[in-house]
Amino acid sequence: MAGNDETGRTRPAFPSKGRPVDAVLRELEARTERDFHYGDGRIAGSMISAPHPLTYDVFARALEKNVGDPGLFPGSVELELEAVHFLADLLHGPATAGGHLVTGGNEANIVAMWVARAVARGRGERRSRLLVPEHAHVSWDKAASLLDLDLERIELDDDHRMRTARLVDRLGPDVLAVVAAAGCTPLGCVDPIEEVGSRVQGSGIWFHVDAAYGGLVLPFLRNEAGDRLTPVFDFRVRAVDSITIDPHKMGLAAQPAGGLLFRDEAKSRAVEVAIPYLAGGKSSQATLTGTRSGAAALSVWALIQHLGLEGYRAIVDEAMEKTRRFAARVRASYRLELVVEPSMNILGVRPVRGDVPSFVQRLRFASWAIGEFKTHARIVFLPHLTDDRLEALFDALEEAASN
Numbered sequence: 001m002a003g004n005d006e007t008g009r010t011r012p013a014f015p016s017k018g019r020p021v022d023a024v025l026r027e028l029e030a031r032t033e034r035d036f037h038y039g040d041g042r043i044a045g046s047m048i049s050a051p052h053p054l055t056y057d058v059f060a061r062a063l064e065k066n067v068g069d070p071g072l073f074p075g076s077v078e079l080e081l082e083a084v085h086f087l088a089d090l091l092h093g094p095a096t097a098g099g100h101l102v103t104g105g106n107e108a109n110i111v112a113m114w115v116a117r118a119v120a121r122g123r124g125e126r127r128s129r130l131l132v133p134e135h136a137h138v139s140w141d142k143a144a145s146l147l148d149l150d151l152e153r154i155e156l157d158d159d160h161r162m163r164t165a166r167l168v169d170r171l172g173p174d175v176l177a178v179v180a181a182a183g184c185t186p187l188g189c190v191d192p193i194e195e196v197g198s199r200v201q202g203s204g205i206w207f208h209v210d211a212a213y214g215g216l217v218l219p220f221l222r223n224e225a226g227d228r229l230t231p232v233f234d235f236r237v238r239a240v241d242s243i244t245i246d247p248h249k250m251g252l253a254a255q256p257a258g259g260l261l262f263r264d265e266a267k268s269r270a271v272e273v274a275i276p277y278l279a280g281g282k283s284s285q286a287t288l289t290g291t292r293s294g295a296a297a298l299s300v301w302a303l304i305q306h307l308g309l310e311g312y313r314a315i316v317d318e319a320m321e322k323t324r325r326f327a328a329r330v331r332a333s334y335r336l337e338l339v340v341e342p343s344m345n346i347l348g349v350r351p352v353r354g355d356v357p358s359f360v361q362r363l364r365f366a367s368w369a370i371g372e373f374k375t376h377a378r379i380v381f382l383p384h385l386t387d388d389r390l391e392a393l394f395d396a397l398e399e400a401a402s403n
């Protein structure tokens, strides 16, 4: 029975009788029509694009697979682990490296801190402070809240990167973990990871790199002359204990596909829970989720196999070419300016005159889905933003900045 809540709104009731499939699908289509579609080219501020075409096929084939019960789906689990090792290899993980495919950067970051806390406690240490850069993603607030850690945000430098000197001032024996971003949420900036690494090395402080977005961009970055531009952000930095790298962002895999890698996979067992009764036989889990999408995991494996380093390099080259061309137009504009020079395929743009909230509001009113940050509007140059859409977006930005 439909009922009314205290505000007088009608609440939908669980249907008593079923309806034919075509009627259900028709309603579903009609009611989701107002959703944005990546194909419209109006989603300009999201870190997610339409999944690669291969993903749709893999997903449909693998929909029933649950990699949370490895005994039932051993073939899928083997491919999932292989995908994890592909990612670890990309980020120069040593032979001990391993990890999990998870639901996204939120889960990866939370689980990384869960492990860090368990490892410290295993050594008899009760460390409770979590140091993150000012620009850190909201998942760090969640991690701190869930794990009862004290979150401290570290000031940024003029390039919007974590200021190492400020971080060093705050280090101490009660610090559980330090986080740096390789592709920060507002601007794609890369924190000084080598510098931070040298300051925390050997201190017992867990060092996590949040490369949720940048992990599948930075390794492929090169300039117009073809020279590699990748800053050292991964396991080559000796102090780095764990890294978040999300295939469902620039990896173009299906959602939900996050990645969490550990330098020493054995450490991740500090949070492991045994599950003796599974249908496929006794197993264990060290992720937040139990039942997990095998389809998403297989889509990551398939896509890496299909694209290879070459394929991803081509995707990043194209994205960077669009970013550079767009950045040049912003620099030449009298109405717009860049917040910083881009580190990857993300631009922060603001009006020369006028405030950012009204600027973003005008763009949204004109149906552009743009990211809003305190100092700028965020544009992410993903494959669904074609050249003609970027033309239109540039005009819209100029228009919004001229009011």
Ligand code: 0PR
Binding pocket: 045, 046, 047, 048, 103, 104, 105, 106, 107, 109, 137, 139, 181, 183, 184, 185, 210, 211, 212, 213, 246, 258
């Ligand atoms: N770490 C960093 C550095 C991130 O930027 C994000 C997500 C996460 C972790 C969390 O990842 P999940 O959302 O996969 O758990 N950053 C995007 C953002 O806030 C998430 C997003 C994606 C937002 C698509 C909107 C959107 O349309 O911009």
